[in-house]
Amino acid sequence: AFSGAEEEASFYKDLAEKYRLKLEETQVELEEFQASSRDLEAELEAQLEQYEKSNAELRSVAAKLQQENESLQERISRVQLESQRQVSDLQAQLADVTASREKMCNYIRELEQSNDDLERAKRATVASLEEFESKLNSAIERNAFLESELDEKEEMGFMVQRLKDEARDLRQELQIQQQHPPTQPFMEKSSNLARKLAKVAPTEQTPNAVDSNRLAVENGMPHKVLSTSSNSGATHCQTPLTPSARISALNIVGDLLRKVGFHIVVIRVRKDASGCLSIEQRVRSRPSYLSHFDVA
DSSP states (O other): SSSSSHHHHHHHHHHHHHHHHHHHHHHHHHHHHHHHHHHHHHHHHHHHHHHHHHHHHHHHHHHHHHHHHHHHHHHHHHHHHHHHHHHHHHHHHHHHHHHHHHHHHHHHHHHHOOEEEEEEEHHHHHHHHHHHHHHHHHHHHHHHHHHHHHHHHHHHHHHHHHHHHHHHHHHHHHHHHHHHHOOHHHHHHHHHHHHHHHHHHHEEEEEEEEEETSSSSSSSOSSSEEEOOOOTEEEEEEOOOHHHHHHHHHHHHEEEEEEOOOEEEEEEEEETTTTTTEEEEEEOOOOSSOOOOOOO
């Protein structure tokens, strides 16, 4: 409350002066602000223009980068698809290679087993072949030996047959001589036969070494040959006819027959009850693979 009008007027005057000073200050500040605002606006406009230019450039760069990004994404997609396709192909190839490798490993294992079996079979075959060769060589040697022995035995067989024929002739002459006195030709034939047999088998023949295949002389009668008459049945003693030669010849024939494995003729001289000698002929068979020669 004011005490008077003057006090109120002075108060309002002071207040008006105060507001006028503030107004002046505010106007000055406003002018300064406007000036600074204009400067700032100009600067901002310049910056705005610069920013717009740079923004346009950046937009163009962004568009280019976007295009490049899209192209790169397409390329990446294509590369990814190609990579996936290659990976799938490689996986399929890897599966095929793994399967073929396992198959080859199994095949190699089977081949090794087959190789081992073949090596064992080869060793067995080589051993059997060597054994067969040794057997074949021994068989060839044995065959050659048997062939030579066969040829020798055939020759000896023919020779023995000839000697049998001569012995048969000699026995026939002996039967004739049993009925008649001995003659000189019979003695000569006996000696000739003994010489021939001695040439064929020149081994020594002794009466004491006569075996079962030779002439067996019983009762100690080496130098007498007595026979029985076929017509009258009476036995009588004969004059000695050099029986040692005939005994030696017959012994040689027995040895030859024993060697070649033919039938062995055993002639035994027996002494009968009347004191005379009788000739007994016995044939003993032996196995042989040559021809069979019978005693006539």
